Structure formats: C-alpha cells, structure tokens
Amino acid sequence: MNDDIILDIQNVTKRFPGVTALKNVSIQVKRGEIHGLCGENGAGKSTLMKILSGVYPYGTYEGTVIYNGEELKLEGSSIHQAAELGIATVYQELTLVPLMTVGENVYLGKEPIHRKSIDWNFVYANTKEILSRYRLDVDPRATVKDLGVGKMQMVEIAKALSEDAKVLILDEPTSALTEAEIDKLMEILEILKSHEVTCIYITHKLAEFFRTTDTVTVLRDGETVVTKPTNELTEELLVSYMVGREMTERFPTGDRKPGEVIFEVQGLRATDPNNSSREVLKGVSFDLRKGEILGIAGLMGAGRTELVTTIFGEYGKITDGSIVLEGEELKIKNSRDAIEYGISLVPEDRKGQGLVLIQSILNNVSLPNLNQFAHFGRLDKDAELRASMQQASDLAIKAPNLQVLVSALSGGNQQKVVIAKWLMSDPKILIMDDPTRGVDVGAKYEIYKLMNKLAEQGVSIIMISSELEEVLGMSDRVMVMHEGRSNGTLTIADATQEKIMALATGIG
Numbered sequence: 277m278n279d280d281i282i283l284d285i286q287n288v289t290k291r292f293p294g295v296t297a298l299k300n301v302s303i304q305v306k307r308g309e310i311h312g313l314c315g316e317n318g319a320g321k322s323t324l325m326k327i328l329s330g331v332y333p334y335g336t337y338e339g340t341v342i343y344n345g346e347e348l349k350l351e352g353s354s355i356h357q358a359a360e361l362g363i364a365t366v367y368q369e370l371t372l373v374p375l376m377t378v379g380e381n382v383y384l385g386k387e388p389i390h391r392k393s394i395d396w397n398f399v400y401a402n403t404k405e406i407l408s409r410y411r412l413d414v415d416p417r418a419t420v421k422d423l424g425v426g427k428m429q430m431v432e433i434a435k436a437l438s439e440d441a442k443v444l445i446l447d448e449p450t451s452a453l454t455e456a457e458i459d460k461l462m463e464i465l466e467i468l469k470s471h472e473v474t475c476i477y478i479t480h481k482l483a484e485f486f487r488t489t490d491t492v493t494v495l496r497d498g499e500t501v502v503t504k505p506t507n508e509l510t511e512e513l514l515v516s517y518m519v520g521r522e523m524t525e526r527f528p529t530g531d532r533k534p535g536e537v538i539f540e541v542q543g544l545r546a547t548d549p550n551n552s553s554r555e556v557l558k559g560v561s562f563d564l565r566k567g568e569i570l571g572i573a574g575l576m577g578a579g580r581t582e583l584v585t586t587i588f589g590e591y592g593k594i595t596d597g598s599i600v601l602e603g604e605e606l607k608i609k610n611s612r613d614a615i616e617y618g619i620s621l622v623p624e625d626r627k628g629q630g631l632v633l634i635q636s637i638l639n640n641v642s643l644p645n646l647n648q649f650a651h652f653g654r655l656d657k658d659a660e661l662r663a664s665m666q667q668a669s670d671l672a673i674k675a676p677n678l679q680v681l682v683s684a685l686s687g688g689n690q691q692k693v694v695i696a697k698w699l700m701s702d703p704k705i706l707i708m709d710d711p712t713r714g715v716d717v718g719a720k721y722e723i724y725k726l727m728n729k730l731a732e733q734g735v736s737i738i739m740i741s742s743e744l745e746e747v748l749g750m751s752d753r754v755m756v757m758h759e760g761r762s763n764g765t766l767t768i769a770d771a772t773q774e775k776i777m778a779l780a781t782g783i784g
C-alpha cells in the first residue's frame with residue numbers, strides 16, 4: 277500500500293440506461309493535495325463524486341475504490357456513511373433547507389441527542405466552532421433563506437466538515453459566487469490544506485485550477501485523459517485535453533450590423549414587490565438596436581437581475597419610467613404579457629424557474645412553445661420533434677434522446693435545455709441572465725455562436741454576465757449598472773475592463 281495515496285480509484289465503470297457515464301476511470305489522489313477534476317458537461321465528474329459519496333453505492337458500479345488503504349464499500353441505505361468515514365461532499369446543487377437555521381442545517385439528520393431531546397446548545401456551540409475554525413463569517417442562528425448564495429455555500433461547507441472530514445469534495449462550488457466570495461473560498465481551501473484535508477475540486481472556471489490545485493485530472497466522455505501536476509499545465513492544454521482538439525479562440529467572430537433602435541428603457545424605477553419602501557431600480561435608461569448584443573455589467577447586487585426580471589414582468593413594481601418596444605409603450609403585468617410582446621428571458625436560477633426536472637427534454641423545450649406547432653387545432657408532433665431536435669443538436673445537448681428526463685442530465689446540459697426552450701420561442705428581444713454559468717468551454721462557444729447567429733437574424737439580445745471577458749468578447753455595447761442605476765454605456769471599441777470596473781464601482 278502506498279501511504280501517500282488517500283484515494284485510489286481503479287477501473288471504475290458506471291452505466292446508466294443508454295449511457296456509460298464512466299469507462300474504466302482510474303485516478304490516484306494524494307493525501308493532503310487539492311486535486312482538480314476537469315471536463316466538459318456530461319464528462320462524468322459528478323457521477324464519479326457520487327460514487328465516492330455513496331449516492332451510487334457499492335455494487336452499482338464496476339471497479340474498485342481504495343480509500344485509506346481499504347476498499348470502499350458504501351451501502352445504499354445510509355447517506356451519512358461516507359461522511360462518517362471522512363468523505364464529505366458539497367454538491368453542485370445547494371441542499372440546505374431554507375427555513376431552518378444554519379445550525380439546524382449543519383446538524384440535519386445527525387442531531388445530537390441529550391436526555392432524549394436534541395441538544396441545541398451543542399448544535400449551536402459546535403456550529404460556531406466549525407464556522408470559526410475555517411473563518412467562515414456566518415451566524416449559526418441565522419435562517420438560511422436570509423443568507424446570500426455565497427454564505428449558503430459556506431454553510432454547505434461547514435455542514436460537510438461537521439464530521440471530521442479527511443476528503444472534501446467540492447462540485448462546482450463557485451458557479452454562483454462573487455469574486456470576493458471566491459477569494460474567501462480559496463482562503464478556506466488553504467486553511468483546509470493546513471489541516472491536512474484532501475480536496476477534490478470541480479469547476480468550469482479554468483483559471484481556478486491554477487489558483488488552487490496541485491494536480492488536475494481531465495475526464496472526457498467518461499474516460500480519464502490525463503492526470504498531471506498543475507504546474508505542467510496551461511489553460512490551452514487543459515482545453516485541448518477536455519475537448520479533444522485545440523481551441524484557438526474563445527469567442528466566435530460575428531458579422532453583425534445592428535440596425536435602428538427598437539427597444540428603449542427610460543428612467544425606470546421600481547420597488548421590491550414585497551416591500552414597497554425598498555427601491556431596487558433607481559433610474560435605469562438604455563436602448564437596444566435591432567440585431568444588437570448589449571452586455572450588462574455590474575457588481576453582484578447592482579440590480580442587473582432585478583432590472584431584467586422587472587422588464588419581464590416577474591419582479592419589481594414599476595413606480596416611474598417607461599419601456600418602449602417598436603414605438604409602443606409596454607404595460608407588462610406578468611411574464612405572459614412579456615412573451616406575447618416578443619420578450620424572452622433565460623433566467624439566472626435555471627433550476628428554480630427554468631426547468632421541470634421530472635419531465636423529458638422534449639417537454640421542457642417545446643411545451644411553452646406549442647402554439648408554434650398547432651395547425652387547425654391539431655398538434656404537429658413531427659414538427660415539434662424536429663424543431664426540438666434541431667435546438668438540442670445546435671446546443672450539443674448530451675443525451676441519448678429527447679425522452680430522457682431532465683433530472684438525468686448533467687448540470688451543464690440542464691442549462692442548455694433552458695436556453696433551447698427560450699430560443700424556440702422565437703423572440704424579438706432575448707434577455708439572457710448569465711447564460712454560460714456552469715457551462716463548459718466548448719458549450720460556451722456553441723452558445724456564443726448561437727447568439728451571434730440570432731443577432732445576425734435580427735434578434736436583439738441583452739446579456740447579463742459577471743465575466744468581464746465574456747462581456748467584452750460578445751457585446752456590441754456594454755451598459756454598466758451601479759447601485760440600481762445605469763451608470764453609463766460604452767461602445768465595444770471604447771470598453772476596457774478598467775473602464776467597466778470604474779463605472780461598476782461608481783468611480784467612473
């Protein structure tokens with residue numbers, strides 16, 4: 277036995293009906309290292325982690341996993357068994373119960389019992405201790421729903437670490453975090469390392485591998501392509517291992533010629549629908565041309581999502597200002613009105629708002645768009661299927677067929693389904709709220725190509741993005757928000773990261 281190896285994954289194969297998610301995967305994870313796991317959407321990353329955490333127990337896969345010198349044989353009956361053995365997992369999706377406190381969540385399902393009742397003093401004292409050990413700035417008695425996504429992620433980590441973890445698996449922990457929160461997470465990883473916790477780290481943000489990891493393994497189509505020390509890798513190399521070819525450009529070049537202004541927002545102000553004294557939009561003005569891609573940049577909390585959900589009739593209560601499409605002032609009361617006018621929104625929270633997980637891909641993509649396929653009161657099923665298949669293949673959705681339930685898709689592929697659904701609605705104005713979050717580099721490129729194609733066909737696109745590179749790579753103009761206001765619009769020729777940041781922080 278090699279003492280340096282804490283996890284020795286040997287020839288693991290995992291089959292689902294119609295898909296072999298992992299094919300003979302072998303990876304050795306060294307004790308105390310941060311081991312990155314990299315691969316396209318559907319490459320098998322989450323599946324492998326679910327084997328290590330017991331979601332797919334011993335006997336449901338082929339091959340061997342040696343953990344700490346012994347074969348790992350997790351039973352299906354206990355979800356805590358892996359944690360008790362020291363393998364802790366923070367899943368791709370948040371798993372906290374929103375109405376419970378931080379402490380209750382951390383001890384959920386393993387509540388300490390003292391004299392026949394739950395020992396709450398112990399729960400809160402220990403939660404506090406764990407939080408402070410990793411310097412997590414969260415109140416153990418706060419209710420989870422009142423925390424931001426960043427803090428929730430920290431609670432997930434605290435929950436995972438509440439048992440003495442030897443291995444911590446983080447599956448895309450940063451996809452919803454702000455830059456500052458990501459910095460914080462990187463600090464936590466360093467602290468964990470000093471406590472000799474081994475980490476397996478999954479992300480689609482390639483730069484993060486170079487910030488944190490010691491070693492990276494690349495998976496492609498369920499197979500291990502390579503395991504290498506991070507210092508022998510570059511982003512270009514990683515990409516070529518991931519997609520199996522070189523990708524020389526990150527953004528496709530478009531041939532766009534934006535036309536006349538077709539959409540105009542003037543002095544828009546709105547309040548929180550649940551609290552009319554809280555103003556969320558404090559004066560937003562911008563215009564959008566036909567066939568243009570307008571990027572909206574801003575820091576977390578600047579009001580970007582509030583702006584687009586208000587335009588879409590889903591959120592804010594408008595108190596002032598106007599929204600004009602093709603010369604007509606719109607009165608949008610709900611999202612149905614917006615869709616009627618030709619406005620579509622790919623939402624930020626795709627799981628919550630965009631998808632019905634227990635339905636097939638076909639139903640998710642086509643149901644909201646069925647009127648397109650109705651002829652003389654009958655549904656043209658062939659046309660529905662053809663159009664949906666076209667969208668699925670344009671976006672390279674990875675699934676054996678369109679009858680597959682969305683819940684069986686990998687995280688990134690679920691996102692593509694939402695995008696496909698809104699593309700099918702054939703909008704005049706397509707609003708995309710962080711469209712490539714959690715999407716791999718290859719699929720990002722496909723989404724960018726589609727955006728270009730739509731814009732060339734005359735669709736006007738509003739794209740919110742937290743990645744400045746993406747804003748600069750895709751937009752014709754960039755509108756920057758600061759504290760609920762539009763703080764300036766830059767043409768792409770004039771825009772730089774510095775200028776955008778200056779406007780976003782209110783200096784510019």
Ligand SMILES: Nc1ncnc2c1ncn2[C@@H]1O[C@H](COP(=O)(O)OP(=O)(O)OP(=O)(O)O)[C@@H](O)[C@H]1O
Binds near residue numbers: 684688
């Ligand atoms: N429960 C399931 N039933 C059927 N197929 C599944 C199931 N879970 C995953 N798959 C399939 O297995 C493959 C690997 O999925 P997995 O979730 O491991 O990918 P991933 O690498 O984590 O991708 P992402 O980056 O999008 O999260 C995909 O083709 C997926 O559709």
Ligand SMILES: [Mg+2]
Binds near residue numbers: 323368686687688
């Ligand atoms: Mg995944």
